[in-house]
Amino acid sequence: MPSPFRYFMTSPEVIRLAVMMHVRFPLSLRNVEDLLHERGIDISHETVRFWWNRFGPMFAGEIRRKRAQFLRGFRQWRWHLDEVYVKIGGEMHSLWRAVDHEGEVLEAWRSTWAADQPPHMVQTHCGPATLSRLPPIDA
Numbered sequence: 001m002p003s004p005f006r007y008f009m010t011s012p013e014v015i016r017l018a019v020m021m022h023v024r025f026p027l028s029l030r031n032v033e034d035l036l037h038e039r040g041i042d043i044s045h046e047t048v049r050f051w052w053n054r055f056g057p058m059f060a061g062e063i064r065r066k067r068a069q070f071l072r073g074f075r076q077w078r079w080h081l082d083e084v085y086v087k088i089g090g091e092m093h094s095l096w097r098a099v100d101h102e103g104e105v106l107e108a109w110r111s112t113w114a115a116d117q118p119p120h121m122v123q124t125h126c127g128p129a130t131l132s133r134l135p136p137i138d139a
Helices: 012-024 029-038 045-071 120-126
Strands: 079-088 091-100 105-112 130-133
Touching: 012 029, 012 045, 029 045, 045 105
Parallel strands: 079 130
Antiparallel strands: 079 091, 091 105
16 A cells, blocks of 8 residues: 655654644644744644644544554453444434443444444454444434
């Protein structure tokens, strides 16, 4: 798979640093710009905003996966699978969501009404789970 940073002149380390400074600490975009300028990296706050919008979800997914993988080693770590049936555009769909014991969403996806089995992808990544089914919601 090609690198998501392939069209950017700035190194991936600088992009990751700028986005994580904005997300992890309560810093404004202009504060991140000033801190990077003090370290010799000259970018604008709009560039940080663009990187945050483009790479923020990718970094969040990486953190979520690493966190789940780390917590799986602990005995008290549990997760469960929620399923809700909703009508979207006149067609019934089932919405699935894998949640750990702290309420952190591990994965979420949608399938058609006919697909009544949960995707096994999550069970292979996170181990066995408890399944809680909620009644259909008419929207």
